[in-house]
Amino acid sequence: MQLSAQTDMKRRILLASLLTLSAIATAQDPAKLAPQFYRVVLDNDDARVIDYHLKPGEKEPMHSHPSGVLVYYLTDAKMRVTTNISSR
Secondary structure (H helix, E strand, C coil), X not given: CCCCHHHHHHXXXXXXXXXXXXXXXXXXXXXXXXXXXXXXXXXXXXXXXXXXXXXXXXXXCCCCCCCCCCCCCCCCCCCCCCCCCCCC
16 A cells, blocks of 8 residues: 555654654653752743753753753853654
């Protein structure tokens, strides 16, 4: 059975959505998971501001950002990010 490109794209979007929802359901708060790296500066209904410090070579535990994330660097930084979503 040959799938149309549109059907294939819909299946891919559905899979990505399910994986995202799965990640949200198992989300761990990075400020609680690794308090040595994170300090909550502001937390209300509109925003959550976290002060984050990681020294060169340090690694942090896997975590997620269920509400999205915006990162603003105050200094130069080079980071490698690894996700737990694998391709099949």
